[in-house]
Amino acid sequence: MSKHGQDVKGVLDLTQGKPLPLIFKFSLPLVAGTIFQQLYSFVDTIMVGRLVGQGALAAVGTTYSLNFLILGFVQGCSVGFAIPLAKKIGARNREEFQHYFWNGCWLSIFLALALSFGSVGFSPFLLNMIQTPQEILAAANQYIQIILAGIPFSFLFNYGSAVLRAGGDSRRPTLFLVGSSFLNILLDYILIDWFQAEIAGAAWATVTAQGISGLLNFWWIFTKTDLLAHSKKQMSWSFHHIRVLAKVGLPMGFEYSVSALGAIVMQSAINSMGSLVIAGQTTGEKIRQMLTLPMESVGMAMATYAGQNEGAHKPNRILEGIRAGLTIQLIYCAVMWVLVFVGRQFMTDLVLGSDGGQAAAYSNRYLMIMSWLFFLHGSLMIVRNTLQGMGYSLQAVLSGLGEVTGRAVGSFAAVHGLGFVGIALANPFAWLLALVYCSIMVMIYLRPRLKTGKRKPDFQDNSIQVAS
Numbered sequence: 001m002s003k004h005g006q007d008v009k010g011v012l013d014l015t016q017g018k019p020l021p022l023i024f025k026f027s028l029p030l031v032a033g034t035i036f037q038q039l040y041s042f043v044d045t046i047m048v049g050r051l052v053g054q055g056a057l058a059a060v061g062t063t064y065s066l067n068f069l070i071l072g073f074v075q076g077c078s079v080g081f082a083i084p085l086a087k088k089i090g091a092r093n094r095e096e097f098q099h100y101f102w103n104g105c106w107l108s109i110f111l112a113l114a115l116s117f118g119s120v121g122f123s124p125f126l127l128n129m130i131q132t133p134q135e136i137l138a139a140a141n142q143y144i145q146i147i148l149a150g151i152p153f154s155f156l157f158n159y160g161s162a163v164l165r166a167g168g169d170s171r172r173p174t175l176f177l178v179g180s181s182f183l184n185i186l187l188d189y190i191l192i193d194w195f196q197a198e199i200a201g202a203a204w205a206t207v208t209a210q211g212i213s214g215l216l217n218f219w220w221i222f223t224k225t226d227l228l229a230h231s232k233k234q235m236s237w238s239f240h241h242i243r244v245l246a247k248v249g250l251p252m253g254f255e256y257s258v259s260a261l262g263a264i265v266m267q268s269a270i271n272s273m274g275s276l277v278i279a280g281q282t283t284g285e286k287i288r289q290m291l292t293l294p295m296e297s298v299g300m301a302m303a304t305y306a307g308q309n310e311g312a313h314k315p316n317r318i319l320e321g322i323r324a325g326l327t328i329q330l331i332y333c334a335v336m337w338v339l340v341f342v343g344r345q346f347m348t349d350l351v352l353g354s355d356g357g358q359a360a361a362y363s364n365r366y367l368m369i370m371s372w373l374f375f376l377h378g379s380l381m382i383v384r385n386t387l388q389g390m391g392y393s394l395q396a397v398l399s400g401l402g403e404v405t406g407r408a409v410g411s412f413a414a415v416h417g418l419g420f421v422g423i424a425l426a427n428p429f430a431w432l433l434a435l436v437y438c439s440i441m442v443m444i445y446l447r448p449r450l451k452t453g454k455r456k457p458d459f460q461d462n463s464i465q466v467a468s
Contacts, residue, residue, distance in 0.1 A: 014168060014305045015090055015312040020324035023301050027328070029174040030165070030297035048192070048202050056199050057352075058278040059139035066126055066144055069264060070119055072256030074154045077111065079300065080249030080393055082162035083307050084241075087391075089167055090311025097227065098234035101163060103241040107249070108159045112152040119148045130264055131271040133278075143199045150207030157210050160217025165304050167227055176216035184209035251393035258400030265404075266426050269411035273420070280362025281423060283351045287344075287363070288370050291336050292377050298328055299381030306389025315449035322386055322442070329378030340371035366424045373428035380431050383438040387445070395441045399434040406430025 014022060048056045081104040088097040123144050124137075132140055161173035184205050191201025221227060270281050302325045309317045348356060348363040356363070387395050410426020418425070 014308040015314055019321040023305055023321060023324050024328055026170050027298045027301035029170040030300050031294040048199060056139055058275045059136040059199060060143055063140050063144040069257050071154055073253040075158050076256035077249040077253035078158035078162045080252030081245050082166040083248050083389060084244055085166035086304050086307030087311035090308035098231040099238055099241045102235045103238050104245055106237055107242055107245055108155045112155040116149055116151040120145050130268045133275055139199050143203045146200060146203035153207055153211035153214055156214030160214050163221060164217060172220050173217055176213045180209040180213035248393050251397045252388055255396040255400040258397060258404055261404050266407045266411045269414050270423055276359050277362055280359040281366055283348055284363040284366030287347045287367060292374060294332060295329055295378040295381050298325055299385040302382055303385035303389040306386045310390050315446060322382060325382040326379060329382060330375060333374040333378050336374055337371045340367050362420060369424040376428055376431040376435055380435040383442050386442055387438055392445060399437045402433030402437050403430035406433045
């Protein structure tokens with residue numbers, strides 16, 4: 001990946017070979033990685049639900065939308081910061097890759113500290129804003145403050161993983177995450193059961209395990225690849241590179257946060273229905289997230305694939321990749337529907353126990369409704385990440401407005417007639433609106449490239465010379 005196009009140790013070229021097996025192979029470690037990342041939260045849910053009680057489970061559940069709002073911004077920014085890196089991989093330009101890497105580090109550190117210090121003090125206000133019931137307010141605040149204090153660890157993990165993926169390595173972040181996930185399970189049990197730390201123990205276990213997996217990502221980047229060989233000259237702060245990174249990464253972060261605004265509206269509607277509904281929806285949503293995370297992983301693979309092929313000026317391969325990604329998603333959705341139909345009661349009992357009562361009934365109903373519409377989520381992950389990989393992050397933000405609208409409509413319907421069914425339909429309706437918009441945008445931007453075989457000028461063409 002030098003200026004002369006030599007290969008670099010640790011880099012997978014996604015610009016050659018058949019798209020379907022390539023995307024499938026690249027996404028498999030991502031699937032495992034995101035499942036284990038979600039396992040952090042899911043294990044918290046199981047441990048808190050079984051060892052502390054449904055009240056504590058409701059407290060964890062009511063913080064979900066705030067987690068989505070702030071930590072989703074972290075994840076979106078990290079993925080966005082890696083897109084210029086993926087393009088430089090495709091263009092075989094080592095020096096520019098290194099410039100973007102280091103400036104991505106400085107920008108991540110700044111954002112991590114600003115978000116952590118700025119959000120912890122506002123957590124009681126935010127919890128009251130979403131109508132958190134008074135009986136779980138103190139516990140919810142204790143949990144979310146620890147999670148927010150750990151934002152630097154979240155940046156450490158997400159940016160390190162995104163850099164490795166940009167270089168074509170989706171396996172190492174997964175292996176590190178698997179190890180830290182088992183550590184998270186162990187810490188959950190020790191802190192909650194042995195030390196009686198209850199909900200705070202679950203939060204500290206999550207933050208600690210995520211920090212360790214992040215350190216392992218950077219250890220691998222620096223010691224086991226030569227992506228950063230001879231990069232001392234590229235370590236300095238560059239306003240040009242910061243501007244490019246911010247232009248891609250910040251809109252992607254805001255896209256996650258804009259989507260979360262709809263989740264906050266939805267959480268407010270859920271909270272108004274009482275603790276049993278909160279516990280039931282929390283259980284169903286945690287299980288749903290575990291089941292749909294592989295779809296998001298295929299989407300992440302699509303972003304890297306589109307970024308490398310955009311850098312290599314291969315629009316036909318981007319279109320072929322979209323078709324391959326949709327095929328993978330539709331097959332997976334069919335398998336997940338069967339799993340939910342057969343095993344939803346077992347999965348709910350795993351979280352709530354066999355005596356879950358009405359909360360378990362809510363969870364099962366939620367899962368059954370959602371599973372029929374999983375394909376909307378899977379298709380959205382493909383087209384939205386294609387847009388992001390091509391560099392059109394602003395369009396992803398605008399698609400988030402569709403998600404806000406969908407969740408708001410579902411919440412309104414829940415409060416004014418549909419009840420719990422409206423809550424279950426809010427997310428699928430949000431996915432549908434965003435999917436329609438992103439599909440139109442992908443065709444608008446991709447069609448001229450397919451006709452000419454060239455890409456339209458974008459923000460990077462001002463100063464970056466693509467290697468031959």
